Amino acid sequence: MTSTEQEFRPIGGPDRIDMLDAIRGVALFGILLMNLEAFNGPILQAMTGINPSLHGADRLADAFIYIFVQGKFWTLFSLLFGIGFAIMHDSAARSGGDFRRIYKRRLWALLAIGAAHGILIWEGDILFTYAVAGFVLLWRMKGDAPPRLSRILMVYCAPLALLAFAGAMAGNHDDGADIAKMMAEEIRYQGHSTYLMTLQWRAGYFLQSISNLVILLPMATAMFALGVRLHRLGWSRPAMSADDGGGRAALYCYLTGLALMAVSLAISPDVSPIRIDAVFAAVNILNMLAGLFMCLGMFFGLRWLWARPVFRKRLALLAPLGRMALSNYLGQSLVCTLIFCGYGLGYFQQLPRAWHIPFALALIALQTLFSTWWLSRFSMGPAEYLWRWLTYGKRPKFVS
Numbered sequence: 001m002t003s004t005e006q007e008f009r010p011i012g013g014p015d016r017i018d019m020l021d022a023i024r025g026v027a028l029f030g031i032l033l034m035n036l037e038a039f040n041g042p043i044l045q046a047m048t049g050i051n052p053s054l055h056g057a058d059r060l061a062d063a064f065i066y067i068f069v070q071g072k073f074w075t076l077f078s079l080l081f082g083i084g085f086a087i088m089h090d091s092a093a094r095s096g097g098d099f100r101r102i103y104k105r106r107l108w109a110l111l112a113i114g115a116a117h118g119i120l121i122w123e124g125d126i127l128f129t130y131a132v133a134g135f136v137l138l139w140r141m142k143g144d145a146p147p148r149l150s151r152i153l154m155v156y157c158a159p160l161a162l163l164a165f166a167g168a169m170a171g172n173h174d175d176g177a178d179i180a181k182m183m184a185e186e187i188r189y190q191g192h193s194t195y196l197m198t199l200q201w202r203a204g205y206f207l208q209s210i211s212n213l214v215i216l217l218p219m220a221t222a223m224f225a226l227g228v229r230l231h232r233l234g235w236s237r238p239a240m241s242a243d244d245g246g247g248r249a250a251l252y253c254y255l256t257g258l259a260l261m262a263v264s265l266a267i268s269p270d271v272s273p274i275r276i277d278a279v280f281a282a283v284n285i286l287n288m289l290a291g292l293f294m295c296l297g298m299f300f301g302l303r304w305l306w307a308r309p310v311f312r313k314r315l316a317l318l319a320p321l322g323r324m325a326l327s328n329y330l331g332q333s334l335v336c337t338l339i340f341c342g343y344g345l346g347y348f349q350q351l352p353r354a355w356h357i358p359f360a361l362a363l364i365a366l367q368t369l370f371s372t373w374w375l376s377r378f379s380m381g382p383a384e385y386l387w388r389w390l391t392y393g394k395r396p397k398f399v400s
Helices: 003-007 017-042 043-047 054-070 074-096 099-121 125-141 150-169 178-192 193-232 246-267 280-306 309-323 325-340 354-376 381-394
Strands: none
Touching: 003 354, 017 043, 017 054, 017 074, 017 309, 017 325, 017 354, 043 178, 043 246, 054 099, 054 125, 054 246, 054 325, 054 354, 074 099, 074 125, 074 193, 099 193, 099 280, 099 325, 178 193, 193 280, 193 309, 246 280, 246 354, 280 309, 280 381, 309 325, 309 354
16 A cells, blocks of 8 residues: 555545535435335335325325335435545545545445345345446546536436337336246245345345346436536535525425426326336336436435524434444344344334334434444444445544
């Protein structure tokens, strides 16, 4: 390790931006709420819109999560990943460190952590995709100029064009038998099998799910680049005043996203994953665009709230949760699989949909309390410690 690499260290202590940690905490809550349906049942069932078989409180909860949560928080988390990329790049530029070499090691470590998470703990991992998208961003990013918005939108919309083409060409293609077989297999392994049997199934599922990168990779890369652009334009720092335009940007973006969701619901409130047709394509395209705008609306809105002391005090409570984002994301998977899977408590498909919201609130509250306690004694979360060690090749200081 060269002397310049030794000088190049991650942002920490007083240099951390607490606002970003708090927004990460909000994103973690949304990701948990979105993932609970897949923890509690087959992943494919979590991609069907508003379940027409649900009634009463269960249907209201399902509709709320579909409209306001699904697809809106993993994009927010991706945006923050891109901001973190830009902040780390700036830190390297100031210290003279070899950013590209260090960041490649960081991404290789994340790739390994994501693969381990997807195979050993839960098949719905997003970290592997993030690592691959990070390599694409590192390859395409040149200099300190903000990425062009037109290129970001072009990359984000590339899989949308693919969906449109698939919908137009597929006609009324029905994969019902194959999908039903896949869901039955997942229920058998996730809900009723030993850990070793589930592990074997997860390994196969993980390899099959790599094909999903065709859709997820361009979107994640575009969100990373958008995060870099926001940082370069100064939006990653807390507002100097409450009237810097962030409130209007939040309102316009969020309302645009809600309007797109409204059109999607008007076309079809529920989408069958077994029938690829024009309706399937149109609803998914609208949902993905809505996710982009609502994610931006939340980011600008939370930044706008942070400029007001009364809200900042409350949002700051989530900063420890976001500071340990990797540990808490992995922890959510570990806790939920031990509760729902057959090798754990066996509550697979047992938690009513209406209870997903209080369950998520309770788990996030516990994680927030734990994170606050942990960071009062240690400098970082356990997963962050491992990630930093793998990145720099040297054991970081762990005790505060």
